[in-house]
Amino acid sequence: MNVTRHFSDTRTAEGRVRILVQSAQFVLDAEGPGWQHRSVHRDLGDITLELAWLPRLSASLYGEVLEDMARRVQLDGALPGGGATDLPGAA
Template sequence: MSVTRHFSDTRTDEGRVRVLVRAGQVVVEAEGPGWRHHSVHPDLADATLELAWLPALSARLYGAVMQEIERQLRLNRAAGGFGDTDLPGAA
């Protein structure tokens, strides 16, 4: 059975981006007024690169997503749990 772990959820007036980890992959679900995106990636680096290239995703929302991901990585490392080296494809 594949368990999905919620990693981050960023919301602004411009849209929402969720990052999930499932079965050794990073899943990105993003949406905003008039657009929606879903993709699956081997690691967090690939997922954030995909987000950077999405034409509908504003620079402001992308920046907020990156700040939230960094915050989650710090919190998880501090708690001795799921850190950046535990993410699929991370070194």
């Protein structure tokens, strides 16, 4: 069975970034006024790098997403599928 689970959902006036867990992979769904992005990644480290390369994602939204991801990793402990919890760019 292929169950999709929300890992993170960060919303600001500048846009929204959702991270979903599906079949031991992470789905990145990002959007803002006039743009959207969707991609699949093997771990959270790949997601943070992908977010850093999105030209229309603001620095403040990026920072909030990293904070939310770090908070979720702390709360959830081990990630589904044994995904990496190293978050490049996170303090």
